[in-house]
Amino acid sequence: MGFDQYHEPANELSPETRTFARMIASLTEEAEAIGWYEQRLAVEPNPQARAIMANAQGEEFKHFGMDLEFLLRQKPKWRVALQDILFKEGDIVEHGIRRHSWQSAGRAKPSSSGLSTPTSPLGADQGSV
Numbered sequence: 001m002g003f004d005q006y007h008e009p010a011n012e013l014s015p016e017t018r019t020f021a022r023m024i025a026s027l028t029e030e031a032e033a034i035g036w037y038e039q040r041l042a043v044e045p046n047p048q049a050r051a052i053m054a055n056a057q058g059e060e061f062k063h064f065g066m067d068l069e070f071l072l073r074q075k076p077k078w079r080v081a082l083q084d085i086l087f088k089e090g091d092i093v094e095h096g097i098r099r100h101s102w103q104s105a106g107r108a109k110p111s112s113s114g115l116s117t118p119t120s121p122l123g124a125d126q127g128s129v
């Protein structure tokens with residue numbers, strides 16, 4: 001069993017942060033499984049085996065979604081950051097840039113009074129990771 005999901009000493013992390021790290025690791029593993037099934041489906045010729053793999057990949061989609069939803073409930077700012085990107089038609093990059101062009105740079109949006117006021121629901125700590 002690996003403990004490499006911790007980037008800092010585990011005994012210095014709160015239980016909530018350790019759970020968050022575990023769920024991030026789980027999210028990563030579900031994404032990897034989705035990719036592995038995608039590759040297997042691309043090369044498997046047996047229809048029954050393909051059907052089983054496709055069913056298994058569908059389960060991984062759900063596992064990934066449950067992990068992500070758990071994490072978003074822990075980090076509301078993350079949910080806000082994704083709201084203009086996920087489940088939208090159109091250019092994905094444009095949606096991301098539109099949302100974050102001034103927010104991720106830590107700049108405040110100018111107000112009508114000429115004073116800069118932070119208007120981002122993400123707060124000032126939303127720099128790129």
Ligand SMILES: [Fe+2]
Nearest residue numbers: 030059060063
């Ligand atoms: Fe899974």
